[in-house]
Every structure is written in C-alpha cells, then in structure tokens.
Amino acid sequence: MSFQERRDDQPRETAYETVDLGVLVIGAGAAGARTAIELVEQGVDPEDILVIGKRTHGDAHTTWARGGINGALGTHDPEDDWTIHAADTLKEGHFLNDPEKVETVTRRMPDVLRELDDWGMPYSRTDDGEIDQRYFGAQSFRRTAFAGDHTGESLMETLIRRARALSVPYRDDVFVTRLLTDDAAGRVLGAAGFDMDTGEFVLFDADVVVLAAGGHTSLYDRHSSRDDENTGDGPALAYQAGARLMDMEFVQFHPTGMVGGRYGEEWDGRLVTEAVRGEGGRLFNADVSASEASGGAGEQGSPAGERFMERYSPEQMELDARDVVARAIDREVREGRGTDDGGVYLDISHRDRDFIRERLPRMYERFAELGVDMATDPVEVAPTAHYGMGGVVVDAVGETDVDGLYAVGETMAGVHGANRLGGNSLAETVAFGVVTGAAIAARRQRGAVGGADSGVLYDRAAIHFADLGRLARSDGTYDPEALFDELREVLWAHAGIRRDDRGLSAGLDALADLRTRASDLAVGDPTTRSFAFAMNLGFALDVAEGILRGAAARTESRGAHARTDYPETDEEWRRNVVLHRDSVGAMRLTTTPVDEPSEAVQVALDAGYELDYHQLE
Missing domain, CATH: 1.20.58.100 (Fumarate reductase/succinate dehydrogenase flavoprotein-like, C-terminal domain)
Structure with missing residues (x-):
C-alpha cells in the first residue's frame, strides 16, 4: 500500500490524498473484519489490504447484536444438523431466500463457531464445558451459541484480536462517498471519500473493493441502531455504481425495542435482545380485564395483563417468527391493549435472579441503571426497525454485477428472504467473510485484477471531489x-x-x-x-x-x-424484486424466480421440524 500526499495538478479546493492498494474493505464490523482475516490467511500480503470504517476500530453495529450466533453444533439437541438449520432459514424467509447462499452459511457455521472458539471467543458453556446453545425464535432446535447477552461485542473483540495478530491495516473515521468505476469495462477502480477528522478528501486506488458497510434500518423513525449508522451506505454505493439491489421491501421489525416514553428518547427503539424470550421471557399486554377474565396473569410478580401470544401463536408463543410477534404487539397497541407509552410488557421475573444475571448480564445491568429490576419487574417494549433482508445482488462468492466489487454481511441480499431467522445475522457475516475473502485471494493469485485506467480514475475523482467541495460551501x-x-x-x-x-x-x-x-x-x-x-x-x-x-x-x-x-x-x-439504475438515473424494477433447495435440504423441509416452545415452561 502506498500513499501520495496530494496531486499537484489539482486546484487546492479539490486536492486529495491518494492511497494505492490491492483490496479495500469498506466497513469495520464482523463482515469486514472476517473478510480481511481470510485474505491474509489465504496468503494476501497485509500491506496490500486496508479496512476502513466511519468510527474507531471495533466500534461497529456488530457489537449491538447481543443474543447469539447460529450453527448446528447439536450441543443440547444432537439430532440438529445444517440441513435443518437451512430448512428453518428458508421457512422463516418464506422461501424467497437464495437456497445456495443459505446452504453456504448453514454448512459452514459449525466449523466457523469452533474456529472462533480456538481464537478465544468467550462463549457461555455447559456444565461439561461445551459451547452452550439456546432457543431463538422459529428455530427447531437449540442452535444459537452465545456469550451471555453480549455475543456481538465478544465476537467483534475476538475478530479484532485475530486481525491485529495478522497485522491487518485499519483506518478510522473515513466516510466513503462514491465508488469510482470504469463504465466501459464494467469494473470498479476504487473509492472516494473524506477523513472525518481533518476534512481532507481521500482517493483509494484499489483493484478490489468489498462493501461491508451494514444495512439501512436507521432510515426508520424508530430503529435499533445509532442514528448515524446503518444509513444505507453499502446498498446505495453499490446501486450508484451500477450494481443491482434485491428484496428491499423486506425490513424486519424486531418485536422488542425499548420504549422511549418510559426510558428516555435516547433509548427509544434500542434492542431488548431476543435472548430474553429465548431464556423464557413472556409478553403481556396492559388489559387487566382480559387477564381477570382468564383467571389472572399467572405467577406472582407477572404483569397484571393478558399473556396475549396465546391468541396469536399457541404452539410457539413468544418464540414464533419475529414478524409474527411484532405484528401481534402492534395489533395489541393499536386496539387499545397496550401501555400508556405505546408498548407491552416483557417479563422474565419468574426466573431466578442469579439465572438472569448470568444469562442476560448486559440487559440486567442496563435496566438496573434505568431503575428497573428485571428479577422482579417487567420491561416495556414495542417493535423497532432492526434489519434489512434486502441489499446488493451478489453471486455465490459475494461479487456484484460490477467486476471487482463485492458485498458481504447486511449489505448483501439473498440469505434471509422475506424475514431473517434470529441468530443468522452474525452467522452470515462470518460465513460469507470466509467465502468472499477466499474468493478474492484466489482472484489475486490468478492475477485476475483487471487493468485499471488510472486516467479514468483520476478524472472521475477530480469531478467528484469538486462536487464535494461545492457542497461544503x-x-x-x-x-x-x-x-x-x-x-x-x-x-x-x-x-x-x-x-x-x-x-x-x-x-x-x-x-x-x-x-x-x-x-x-x-x-x-x-x-x-x-x-x-x-x-x-x-x-x-x-x-x-x-x-x-x-x-x-x-x-x-x-x-x-x-x-x-x-x-x-x-x-x-414467489419471486425476488430486483432494482437497477437506468442510463438516465431512474430506478427500474424487474422480478426473478427463486431457485429450489437442494435434495438434502428438501428432505429436512419435508420432515417438518418445528420448535416446541413448551419445553421452556
């Protein structure tokens, strides 16, 4: 990787730093980190790679994914395997998923979980020392591995340690504003952006660009992200560069976000992890009369309302699919059975205090700081925009329609279909990080990096930076x-x-x-x-x-x-909606049919495996 301080032939207002490298990874969460790790492990020189992020190293949205990461280890349920995991994923996605991509994730995850263990991932353990696994919504078996309720944070720390051990270069506080392409050749040339601390414009001259910039649910008024992350950078950068988008209409509303009217606006929409329900948490409305008519809410300490999921999903209850539970809560509130602040109650007080503190330490501490004791009182929750199933169209190894441009993690489409199975987001980031990193390494070893025209790159950079300069004034x-x-x-x-x-x-x-x-x-x-x-x-x-x-x-x-x-x-x-940008910049729409699952996964689908919620009772 080489640097050029400024191009001397550019006017001062459009002067910029140039960084010349082989692979630029945009996004510093789990997907970007795992891709970079794989590149080095497959023989790419770390000096030829750069990972950039809009925040400081490690401060990624990955850290807010708390509940767990899926993989069919069979710790508690040895009959589980990758085909059943794939079947659950397809059913939760209402069969709009790309079966090949689903199989890529579910096949790989047991080995990936063990690899993370070797790297020091602090999983919660069974009494026998095995990686523990818990129930998550709509999963047939206990296959969600976890580290208390801080799984994403622990995963990120594990990946950063590994990346640092491999000397993967990283640059903080860089905002990418445009991917630069050679339209005639149909390939990416690099990226343009600016240093958020100094304000200086930066040009990245790269053979390959990986978009690992997250999703887009911060575009909703009530969301589980911080306000300046998950703002759609990845899908938009790819779309503006000529790649296609798919399944953008599918936005997951997590059932249990914090309610700002109760806890303060800064907490509005922040996630109350699905692990609370996975460990036995129950949902109640505020309808005292319905509770009394049915004989009361139940155990001492439970909210004086109705346990309403019995009406919507008597078999899977609070652990039905996220869309089912979110719509149930929304209906309870709309029909006047919610709280004064527009939520419902999530209660786990029937569990022992020590159990809650061990299994849900971050949730317990957060609510304690807000004056709520989860061991004795319910918390108030309502649906919140949480995950975009849609994103950039990619092939089997993560490459987009634009040669040399890849997308991984929540930026890409295909794995989740119409609804994401809880615990599959972290799984997708690390599984496809491995696949995409290996594919790019092989590409570079073949010398298949194209022949970038530096004149085209610099011409496009100069125009874009001039536009940014005018915007700044x-x-x-x-x-x-x-x-x-x-x-x-x-x-x-x-x-x-x-x-x-x-x-x-x-x-x-x-x-x-x-x-x-x-x-x-x-x-x-x-x-x-x-x-x-x-x-x-x-x-x-x-x-x-x-x-x-x-x-x-x-x-x-x-x-x-x-x-x-x-x-x-x-x-x-049963078709995917695909979007592309036409020659005059207008958004156009087509649809494409969905492929069928493999024979092995179809066998698992035909077997009809299903979560038995009442094992938690």
Whole structure:
C-alpha cells in the first residue's frame, strides 16, 4: 500500500490524498473484519489490504447484536444438523431466500463457531464445558451459541484480536462517498471519500473493493441502531455504481425495542435482545380485564395483563417468527391493549435472579441503571426497525454485477428472504467473510485484477471531489439532518409494519418532495455533522425509494412485508424484486424466480421440524 500526499495538478479546493492498494474493505464490523482475516490467511500480503470504517476500530453495529450466533453444533439437541438449520432459514424467509447462499452459511457455521472458539471467543458453556446453545425464535432446535447477552461485542473483540495478530491495516473515521468505476469495462477502480477528522478528501486506488458497510434500518423513525449508522451506505454505493439491489421491501421489525416514553428518547427503539424470550421471557399486554377474565396473569410478580401470544401463536408463543410477534404487539397497541407509552410488557421475573444475571448480564445491568429490576419487574417494549433482508445482488462468492466489487454481511441480499431467522445475522457475516475473502485471494493469485485506467480514475475523482467541495460551501435553505429525520418519518408512516397502496403512493410522493429540497442544502465543511448527514441523505433517498417501490410492486403479504390491502400470500409472487439504475438515473424494477433447495435440504423441509416452545415452561 502506498500513499501520495496530494496531486499537484489539482486546484487546492479539490486536492486529495491518494492511497494505492490491492483490496479495500469498506466497513469495520464482523463482515469486514472476517473478510480481511481470510485474505491474509489465504496468503494476501497485509500491506496490500486496508479496512476502513466511519468510527474507531471495533466500534461497529456488530457489537449491538447481543443474543447469539447460529450453527448446528447439536450441543443440547444432537439430532440438529445444517440441513435443518437451512430448512428453518428458508421457512422463516418464506422461501424467497437464495437456497445456495443459505446452504453456504448453514454448512459452514459449525466449523466457523469452533474456529472462533480456538481464537478465544468467550462463549457461555455447559456444565461439561461445551459451547452452550439456546432457543431463538422459529428455530427447531437449540442452535444459537452465545456469550451471555453480549455475543456481538465478544465476537467483534475476538475478530479484532485475530486481525491485529495478522497485522491487518485499519483506518478510522473515513466516510466513503462514491465508488469510482470504469463504465466501459464494467469494473470498479476504487473509492472516494473524506477523513472525518481533518476534512481532507481521500482517493483509494484499489483493484478490489468489498462493501461491508451494514444495512439501512436507521432510515426508520424508530430503529435499533445509532442514528448515524446503518444509513444505507453499502446498498446505495453499490446501486450508484451500477450494481443491482434485491428484496428491499423486506425490513424486519424486531418485536422488542425499548420504549422511549418510559426510558428516555435516547433509548427509544434500542434492542431488548431476543435472548430474553429465548431464556423464557413472556409478553403481556396492559388489559387487566382480559387477564381477570382468564383467571389472572399467572405467577406472582407477572404483569397484571393478558399473556396475549396465546391468541396469536399457541404452539410457539413468544418464540414464533419475529414478524409474527411484532405484528401481534402492534395489533395489541393499536386496539387499545397496550401501555400508556405505546408498548407491552416483557417479563422474565419468574426466573431466578442469579439465572438472569448470568444469562442476560448486559440487559440486567442496563435496566438496573434505568431503575428497573428485571428479577422482579417487567420491561416495556414495542417493535423497532432492526434489519434489512434486502441489499446488493451478489453471486455465490459475494461479487456484484460490477467486476471487482463485492458485498458481504447486511449489505448483501439473498440469505434471509422475506424475514431473517434470529441468530443468522452474525452467522452470515462470518460465513460469507470466509467465502468472499477466499474468493478474492484466489482472484489475486490468478492475477485476475483487471487493468485499471488510472486516467479514468483520476478524472472521475477530480469531478467528484469538486462536487464535494461545492457542497461544503453551500448556503442553501434546508438542514440535511432535519430532512433525514423527515425521511425517517415517511418510511415509518408509509412502509412500516403495515402497508397499503395508498400509503406507499403517498410515501413516494413525499420522497420526491424530499429529493427536491435535498438539492438546496445548508452544509458546513467536511468535518461537520451537517456534511456527513448530507452524504447520508443522498444514500438514504435511493434506499428509501427502493423500499417503497419494492413494497408497492409486491401485491401480497409475505414475511416482514404485510399489506393490509393484499393480506394473503400469493404463490405467483414467489419471486425476488430486483432494482437497477437506468442510463438516465431512474430506478427500474424487474422480478426473478427463486431457485429450489437442494435434495438434502428438501428432505429436512419435508420432515417438518418445528420448535416446541413448551419445553421452556
């Protein structure tokens, strides 16, 4: 990797630093880290790699994934195997998943979990010292490995230690604003961005670019991410570079987000891990009369409401699929059986205090700091936007339509279909990190890196940096962060848990108005929050349009996509909605059929395995 301080032939206002390297990894969460690790382990010189992130090293959204990571180890249930894991994933995805990608993840995960163990992952253990596993929603067996309720944090720490041991280079606080491509050759040339601390523009001249920049659920008014992450960078960068997007209409609303009216706006939507329900947590509404009519809420200390999941899913109860539980909570609140703050109660007080503190330490500590003792009192929860099943179209090893451009983790599409199985997000990041890293290493060993035209790269960089320079001097009418908040309100109102044609059309109209106003922004220099949000807004507008257009086109209800005007699932719609950018920049839509699962996975599907919730009672 080599550096050039500035190009002398550029005007001062568009001067930039150049970084010349082989593989640029954009995104420093688990997907990016595992890809970089695999590159080095497959023989790529660490000096030829750079991992960049918008935050400091290790401060990624991965750390907020608390409940666990899936893999059919069979610790408690030896009859479990990868084919049943794949079957559960396909059923949860309502058979819109790419079966090949599902098989890639589920086949690999037992070995990947053991590899992480070798690297020092601090899993919770059984009495025999085995990696412990717990129930997660809609899973036939206990296959979610975990480290208390801080699995993502522990995974990230484990991967960082491994990356540092391999001398993987990393750069903090870099915001990528554009992928630069050679359209004639159909390949990526590198990326442009800026240093968020100094404001200096940076050009990355790279043979291969990996997008591991996360998802897009922060585009919703109520979400489980921090406000400046998961803003759609990865899908938007790929789409603007000529790659296709798929399944954007499928946005998972996690059933249990914290309720801001109770705990403060800074906590609104933050996740209460599914592990609480996996360890036996129960959901109650605030309808005292219904509880009394049925003989009371039950055990001492339980909320004085109705355990309402008995009406929606008597067999799987609180551990039914996330979309089922989220819609049930939403209905309870809409029909007046929720709390004054618009939530319901999640209660695990029937478990011993020591059990809660051991299995759910972060949740116990968080709520204790907010004045709630989980061992005696329920917590208040409501659905929150949590995960985008859609993303960039990639092939079997993660490469997009653009030669040399790859996508991994939540940025890519295909694994999750219409709804993600809990515990599969972390699994996807590390499984495809291995696959994509190995594929890029093999590509480089073959010398198949293309012949980049540096003139095209520098010409495109100069134009883009000049545009950024003008934006930094703009003194328009609208605050980009305020427009971003409006966009969040639009998606929550019109493309949320429940959708219909009128609302989706109104959402597209509102988005068009936001686009118009977004051309007249008041923006500070590149070190300011307003400049970063101007970039975020540009990405968000494209991703939001993809969500709304995909949802409007899909005239059925399936998984996380629930249309009140089309409440049934239509077998004719067992197709993926694919979006691409045409020659004049307009978003176009097509559909493609879904492949069938392999014979081995079909056998597991035919066997009809299903979670038995009542083992937890």
